[in-house]
Each structure stands twice: as structure tokens, then as C-alpha cells.
Amino acid sequence: KDNDRGDRASRSSCNSKATMIVVSNRLPFILKRDENGVLQRKASAGGLVTAVAPVVIRGQGNWVGWPGIHLEDPNEKIPESDPNDKTPTAGLRSEKIVPIRAEPKLFDSYYNGCCNGTFWPLFHSMPDRATFIADHWKAYIKINEEFAEKTVHALHLLNKQKKDKNGSPPIVWVHDYHLMLAANWIRQRAEEDEIKCKLAFFLHIPFPPWDIFRLFPWSDEVLQGILGCDMVGFHIEDYCLNFIDCCQRNLGCRVDRKNLLVELGDRTICVRPLPIGVPYERFVQLAQNAKPVFSTSQKVILGVDRLDYTKGLVHRLKAFERLLEKHPEHIEKVVLLQISVPSRTDVKEYQDLKEEMDQLVGRINGRFTTPNWSPIRYIYGCVGQDELAAFYRDAAVALVTPLRDGMNLVAKEFVACQINKPPGVLIVSPFAGAGEMMHEALICNPYELDDAAEVIHRALIMPEDERTVRMNHLRRREQLNDVDSWMKAFLKAMDSLEEEADDLGAT
Numbered sequence: 001k002d003n004d005r006g007d008r009a010s011r012s013s014c015n016s017k018a019t020m021i022v023v024s025n026r027l028p029f030i031l032k033r034d035e036n037g038v039l040q041r042k043a044s045a046g047g048l049v050t051a052v053a054p055v056v057i058r059g060q061g062n063w064v065g066w067p068g069i070h071l072e073d074p075n076e077k078i079p080e081s082d083p084n085d086k087t088p089t090a091g092l093r094s095e096k097i098v099p100i101r102a103e104p105k106l107f108d109s110y111y112n113g114c115c116n117g118t119f120w121p122l123f124h125s126m127p128d129r130a131t132f133i134a135d136h137w138k139a140y141i142k143i144n145e146e147f148a149e150k151t152v153h154a155l156h157l158l159n160k161q162k163k164d165k166n167g168s169p170p171i172v173w174v175h176d177y178h179l180m181l182a183a184n185w186i187r188q189r190a191e192e193d194e195i196k197c198k199l200a201f202f203l204h205i206p207f208p209p210w211d212i213f214r215l216f217p218w219s220d221e222v223l224q225g226i227l228g229c230d231m232v233g234f235h236i237e238d239y240c241l242n243f244i245d246c247c248q249r250n251l252g253c254r255v256d257r258k259n260l261l262v263e264l265g266d267r268t269i270c271v272r273p274l275p276i277g278v279p280y281e282r283f284v285q286l287a288q289n290a291k292p293v294f295s296t297s298q299k300v301i302l303g304v305d306r307l308d309y310t311k312g313l314v315h316r317l318k319a320f321e322r323l324l325e326k327h328p329e330h331i332e333k334v335v336l337l338q339i340s341v342p343s344r345t346d347v348k349e350y351q352d353l354k355e356e357m358d359q360l361v362g363r364i365n366g367r368f369t370t371p372n373w374s375p376i377r378y379i380y381g382c383v384g385q386d387e388l389a390a391f392y393r394d395a396a397v398a399l400v401t402p403l404r405d406g407m408n409l410v411a412k413e414f415v416a417c418q419i420n421k422p423p424g425v426l427i428v429s430p431f432a433g434a435g436e437m438m439h440e441a442l443i444c445n446p447y448e449l450d451d452a453a454e455v456i457h458r459a460l461i462m463p464e465d466e467r468t469v470r471m472n473h474l475r476r477r478e479q480l481n482d483v484d485s486w487m488k489a490f491l492k493a494m495d496s497l498e499e500e501a502d503d504l505g506a507t
């Protein structure tokens, strides 16, 4: 099955010259001011950017997004990239960047309020953590309108420049839960102005089941916003089916679960599972070149996460504590290295989690530390790509145990970097999209602490042969289904839209 998917992707009829406008909350770099107040780009090293930016650059398209800083002067220009910048966004000329300039308070209500305070917990099936505040929703609407406005403007410019008026229309690709309303307005405005485009949406987080989704007071509007697209992508089929269910039950749409289609008015919307991958070969290279970082003979159990309550970090530390209680033979033999990357530090839930983690690390270390050893090494900060690759390469076990996660790329980056022989062991939660397809990993329910402790124990004592067989399979799959193959699968799905629309069958 996996081979099949890899082959299909490489044979795909993907139109690599497609003109694409990407619309995402963040631009593929952030802007910072240097000591003289001059704006500078700080490139993002993320896998998505690696795959998408070259397509945008090749087709001379645009990227619409927030630069990570509030630009007060409306005429201030986006700087070009640094001449030494070798990252994939370096070729993205400033004239092709469409920055969102919003009033800071409004943007805060949209981003920290509605996106991170409401949609993030709700879509991760944690409704008790979600706030439902009308003013945040109003800000969300306004900012989505702003994104739509800027995108339509970019479409107009592209349309003017276009020499071949009969060529394929540009693709507008809207990303993630920040922008679930934008597509519908882009469609309406483009239709009014008689500009052709194909619209797609991709959600990078889970789409929740109907009984969770409908808790959101304005859930119909969200669905209508997304259904403004021609194609809607999710990581896995479960999320596609949740979405289709919501369209049927909230809006009364006619749907086809077998072919993953939704009908709204006279339009048919294709829903597709498009599981994202990582830049596999890049990680292999990083792992080959990175210097060793662990100066310890102890086995390292590794966790790498944004500091986020969906990642199950508190559960993870408690499971590790349980391991030391139940299997004291690991005392002084293993360490847990947990890297927690600061995230959304303006949101109270995240500040509280930081406190809780600091205390828990202190308590567990206080309980088990001996004169020569401490069980947990805790890094609260960012780690460079080279160092990260060395951590991934030299760890004996990787713990990827979120309570809920759209996909989780750490699991995939870890296996890409596992070039040592014999390799380490991946432990993954079934509640991450990655857990759906990484069958040879050890599966661990993070809520069940005793079992989680046993799974870690099993990973630590797993024979070399078994580790090798499991890791070989995992690596092969990620190599075939890397982020470029995801990009090709997306373009192929966009290419075949017309045929799919004719297919709406039984409901």
C-alpha cells in the first residue's frame, strides 16, 4: 500500500508550473528589527515551507500572511532575503510577499483569543479549555476578511500579469484553523470580479467529531467558510469523515462518504486525506553530519515538543516517574531529555503549563537524583537543527505521546535521523495522526500511566533485531511519503478536481 502511494506520487501529473497563492497565518519567515530598527527576515526551517515555497517561487505566486511583528508604517517595505540565506524561502521576492497589517488589539483577540483560546483546544477535543467569547469571534471574522481582501488584491495583480489568458487558473491555498472563513469571501469576490481561481484549504490539526464541533456557537459559519473551497484536505481519513459528518448534520448537505464529497448549493467539494511528511533526506544529511552531543553512557529517552497542553507532557513525566518506581533497574542507567519549545506565551493556559512542568521536573528529580545522576534533563528553549538531528540520532527511545495531535512531525523526523546501527525505538500515541500509520512503533496510551511505564520499559529492553526490523519499515515509509510527495499529492488532487465533481453518488 505504501509503495503504491509513493509511486503514484512520483508519477503524478503534478503541474509544477501552477501559480499558487499561499494564505497562512504566519509568513514563511518572521520579521525582526535589528538594533538600528531595520527590518530583517528570519527564515523558517519548517518542512511545510521547504516543500511549498519552491512551488510558489517557480509559479511566481504570492504568500499572504502575518510577519510576526506589527508593522505600523503602512508604506514600510518587506526586506529582501539576506544574500547568504540558503533556505527555501530565499527566492521569495519581497514584491511577492503580502503582509497582513492589523491593529494589535484586534489581532490579539483573533490570534490569542479565538485561534489559540477557542479553536485550538476545541479541535483537539479539549472543550473545557476552550473559551467562547463573541468579541474574539468578531475579531476572527475581521482578520479573516483582511486576509481575504489581500488575497483578492493579489489575484487581481496576477490576472493582469498573466500572458496566457487560457492557461490554468491560479491555485489559492488557505492553511489551518486561523483562516477557516477566508476562502468563502475570496470565492465570492473573485466571482464578482470574474477572476478564475481554484481554492483549497488544508487543516494541520485534527477536525473534531460533530458532538465536539457543535459546541462552538458559530459552527455553521465555520463550515460555510471552509466549503468556499473546491478541495479540503486533512491529515487522515478520520478527520475527513468528521468534517463530512458536520456538514451533513449542521448544514444538511448531501454527502458521499465513500468518495469523500460534500454538496453545497450547486457546488461539489472534494475532501481528501493528505498526510504530511518531513523533508526526509535533509534530516538524514543533518544526522550524518551532526557531531555527537551526549557525553553520557546512559540511555537517552527523548521528548521534543512545543510546550503545549495537547502534547501530554505532564502525563509523560509521570509515566517516566512510574517507570523508575516499577523498574528501579533503570535508575542511573537512563535519562529523560525533554526539550520544550516556548510557545504562545501570552496565553494563560500555556503559562500555567510551564509552571506545572517546572514543578514536576523539580519534584521527580528531587525524589530520584543520586550523587552521580539526575533522571530528567529539561530544556525550556529552542534547539538548532544540527543539534536536534544529533539528539534524534543518538537517542535510544523517542517518546511522542500527545493526548491529541493532528499529525506530529517529531515522530517522523526521529525515524529519518535514526541512521545508527542498531537503531532506537519510537513510542507513539494512537491519538496523533502519526500513530495511525506508523504501525511498527510501540503504541502507548498516554492516559494510562502504568501501561505507558511498561511500554517505555519494553522499548529500553527491546532486542537489537526487533529494533532494526521495526525501524527499517518506519524509515522506508517516511522516505517514500516525504513532504515533497505530500506536495505532489496535493497538486495532483487539485488537477483532478473536475472529474471528482461529476462523481457525487449515493448519500
Ligand code: G6P
Residues within 6 Å of the ligand: 026, 176, 204, 205, 343, 344
Ligand atoms: C501548529 C499549527 C500551526 C502553527 C504552529 C505553531 O502546528 O498547526 O499553524 O503555526 O502550531 O504555533 P503558532 O501559534 O506559534 O503559530
